[in-house]
Amino acid sequence: MPSLSVSLNLNGSVGQNGTNQPHDVLAVKNRLADLGFPVTRDSLVNPETIDIIKLFQSIIKGKTVIGGDGKIDLDGPTLKFLQAANAPQWLEMPKGSPGEGFINHDNQQGDNHDFGTNWMIETIQAAAQLYLNAHLSSHPSAALIQTNDLSKPRGGITPVHATHQTGLSCDIRLPRKDGQSGGIVSTDSKFDRDAMRAMLKAIRNQSKYEIKRIFFNDFTLITEGICVSAAGHDNHAHIDIIPPLQQ
Ligand SMILES: [Zn+2]
Known part of the structure; x- marks a missing residue:
């Protein structure tokens, strides 16, 4: 590339x-x-x-x-x-693996809604490395970061999201205490809040790209300043990034 x-x-x-x-x-x-x-x-x-x-x-x-x-x-x-040397690239999100700390849910579902900028993809990859070190190393049975729905193969309007048109957005499915992901909301007793906190902190703390906002309706994590509430975000977190300065 x-x-x-x-x-x-x-x-x-x-x-x-x-x-x-x-x-x-x-x-x-x-x-x-x-x-x-x-x-x-x-x-x-x-x-x-x-x-x-x-x-x-x-x-x-x-x-x-x-x-x-x-x-x-x-x-x-x-x-x-x-x-520019750092012109955005348009790529399919890699499938991920336990060793990388993340899994691409779209890839598992055979969904092609997983195209985006290398900026977003590198953000997830860098965050997953931090999550591996900060949480998975001490909680080996915790869920991996599970991504869902970047953008369609050519970007543009997608029927299932208001945004997600430009490869700068990505959703994260909720980690569960059984080490799986998804199918729950933040008030569910199966929700692994410690894992989610570590995931969202890793996303905020990675140094590749700046995070614009994280939507996720969980009172505890909102109170901690990790995310903000937005309609429709009880069962996943939504990440938007800010473009880097042109180099
Ligand atoms: Zn979203």
Whole structure:
């Protein structure tokens, strides 16, 4: 995966109402494809191309729903981040394992709702390492961090969430005292609050990316300042991250 800055040497704008010179379009689509975004490597600007440019614009602005004008202007912020060494990559969440401290629930379910930015994925991976050290090492039968629903393979609107459109959001299923996850709410006696506290602290404490907010309706953990309440978050925690500064 790319981690060097590039110069696309565009002669004009690309995307919605852009000048869309074929060489420029090909350069943009090649770069997006190199970053993992689902575009074809050609010089055509079609609605799918514009949707992916909007996805990219939404990601770098830290939005969790799709916005943007779908156009890459010369010297505009979209082109700058597209050329940056830390441009967001679009990836499928790895399946995870006990040794990594997390499990991808979508992968277990055969659900493809698990695409997102490398920023979100690296946040979970780093948090899971902290959770391994801070909690699982002393509580080996506790549940792993279990992720659910980042975004759809091409991002965009998903019927099951108000946000989750841009790969900057991820849900965490509730750990249970039997070492499994999910199927409960925070008031359930099976809920392993100590494990959840350790998971959410690990997510907050990892140093890869900054956490924007954590929604989860558990009075104890809210009182501890670990999360905030939001409708619909009795049976899972919802994480949003903040984009890094462009490098
Ligand atoms: Zn969510």
